[in-house]
Amino acid sequence: MILAILFSIIVILLLFKIDSVNIQKLKIDYKRQFFIIVSIITLAMLILVIATPDTSQVGRLPAINEWLANLLSGKFPYNTPANPSSFPMMFIIALPFYLIGELGFMEVLGFVIFAIIVFYYSITMKDIVMRLFLLLTLPMFYYEILVRSELFFNVVLVILAVLFTKKYLLQNKINLPFILTAILYGLLLSTRLIAGIVIAIFILYFFRSNYRQMIIFSAICILSFIATIVPFIIWDTQYFLHKGPFSVQSLYLPKIVILLAPLVIIFFVKYLRNIRDVFFYIGAVLFVLVAISFSLHCINYGFYESIFERSSYFDIGYFIFPIPFFIFSINSKLEVN
Template identity: 30%
Template sequence: MYLVIVFLGIFYLNKFSAIINRIKKANYYVLGLSFVVFLLFVFINFYIDGNSLNADRWSAMDVTIASILNGEYPYGMKDHLGQTSSNLPALFYIGLPFYFLGDVGLLQPFVFLLISLFLFKSKIAIHKKVIVLFLLLMSPSYLWEIIAKSDLMSNIILLILFLFFWDDKFKNNYFKKPLLLSFFCAFFVLTRGIVVIPLTLFLFRGFLDSNLKTKLKFIVGFTIFSIVICLPILINLPNTETIIEHNPFNHQTKFTPKFVQILFILLPFLIALKRLKIKEKVYYLLILLSILLFVSFAIVCFKFGFDNALYKSYFDISYLGIVLPFTILYFVLDYTKLD
């Protein structure tokens, strides 16, 4: 029934696209509807008690921020489910404004508002804007992110918005501003390790085409900004044994074999050697992410059993939602009209 509703929704939105696109001020109606959904998401966020959830992304971020503000090493602290945080340092900065607003879960509604503003400002056809919002709001994985106060998909959406903004501004030369780009790359890499894959696919070819001076500026800038972003944690480092046992890299990669991680770090570099259009990059990205997630899930199932993988969180199935924003972009958006 769910799939029927989704397919019928897309079918009729396309069928009546000419009528939808001719409606006066339709862009403002879409924005207004999006704002209502934003307010609903804010209400849901405050209505649901995070401590009642069997998902701890929100409390992992909350504990990380609180620990850093208190001058403590965050990766040994326990969240409301008794787990230690795997938040990389840049998530501290993303969640900080919402921590001060009283709930880090507000990140998700505000990222939805950002998507709505992006669609409002873009020159995408009105019916395609509606399709984007329709697919997003009909996605169980996205709605789970809202209800569970998870930051995963918001993290990926922010990355996507950055990549398309950068493509729009510097389409002919991604490395025109290498220092600024190095800051954003360092920042996003320090949110989640998996973002290395899209960043490499989108930017590595441009890096190879840039001159030596630009390459050096980018590398030096990336190194310096990475250190600066990590400073709040670096100044509170405990003893070596604690760091080895409790660190975000260990937590994020403990169930995926090292050879799989290395392989999927290297593959984007090889694919990016070819000159690709932006839609082709998204296509290859979807393939890589899908294979990585499937292989990781299969390995966990083989080692620990299907029940442990699915029901005891040996594999975090919410990671499957990573492909959703890229899938929507690939099948719906007209990339020639993103400016």
């Protein structure tokens, strides 16, 4: 929260000083100012991660540690007390951070990537400041850092892939970049199922006029995803299917919601006019799904127990999923770039 207060002061000062300066015409001083602000915040986050031990009851950190420890020792990685819920690629991405001994750096890197995207896709300096302000004044963001979560980093990677696709991929041409991008989406899908919602909505929007390309892209994406989980299915079929990521992640929502959600998502995609609509829609869908899961959890266990009791808590960190999408749905250069 100290970081949030300090940044809020900086924001107020900048808003008085900067009056809708166009990014394309920024003087080097403003770019340097942005770099300095982001560097200071990043350094503060690194200090926060290093100086603060993880004492939370959130299970994502031990899940990653145990999964990777098992894998590196030749044991089936999903067979751990922490019940890892992510798909294999999330752990592979986390491996470098595990090897250096601090998984908390993932969220810090996620912020750096987020800040760079904000800078590139904002129209004015005030837009940049306000976007960073919206993120850095959320206690939930610091919660994610303190518990060494990877959720924000995961979401930012998906956003980066979506923006890259929109800018560089041709909708009506099947070539090597098309295939490689589809494979990349399959790898991102192999982080957690929530990424699949983002990918599905974007693919439906991006290829809305090219159904053939949509089908081919989706098929390659799914095959890429399957390729990442097949080794683990072969390794221990029973455990993976009954106690693996599919089983764990399906517990978050009732089966009726899981079945109806794709139909509702597909129905409303046709009303999306531009990429900003897409980002807002993704944010809304993710928020509603997390809110439903949280509400049902509170009904079953009680509000206090869902927040504070270790035996029945709900990980409120999941509410970080929609935040970046809402932030990028605000007036930006998304339609231009």
